[in-house]
Amino acid sequence: MRPPQELAALEARLGTVLPPSYREFLLTSDGWLDTTSGIRRLLPVREIGWVRDLDPELTEGWTGGGEPDDVPDEQYFVHGDEQEPWTIRTEYLNDLLKISHTPGALDVYLLNPRVVTPDGEWEAWYFAHWLPGAVRHRSFWDLMHDEYRSYRGDRG
DSSP: OOOHHHHHHHHHHHTSOOOHHHHHHHHHOSOEEOSSSSOOEEOOGGGOEEHHHHOTHHHHHHHSSSOOOOOOHHHHTOOSTTOOTTOOOGGGGGGOEEOEEOTTOOOEEEEEEEEEOTTSOEEEEEEOTTSSSEEEESSHHHHHHHHHHHHHTOOO
8 A cells, every 4th residue: 555645745746636546546556567468557656747748759749730629529528439539639638647658659548637527537548659549538447447348358
């Protein structure tokens, strides 16, 4: 069990309160290895940070000089199997929290503090080089649950 002071220090460093499901994960684990073949590890507390600080190149292809994508709410807030991965809002990219790393790959888990549920959960993204955008989930818990379903073969 992680001391709550470590999370308080992380939140102070980031200047925000972490979403509940991710916070609970960090209280019990300091990162994780191999969630999927594309994600080698969830970052330990000391390595978590904003994309703009840790890996600005990750989103450059999406943000380079163009206007932000104008995705209407009725398209953007579709999660699950009906979601279209290209329906991302590029204006969110630099504000995302990087919570995973895979050496030599662009597959990454990101948390979006600009889309927050009433219970404080942040939208979670699976962003990969082979996707035309990102697969977005309502929360870190939903992302991990979807990855587990995929691992078990319960998802197409």
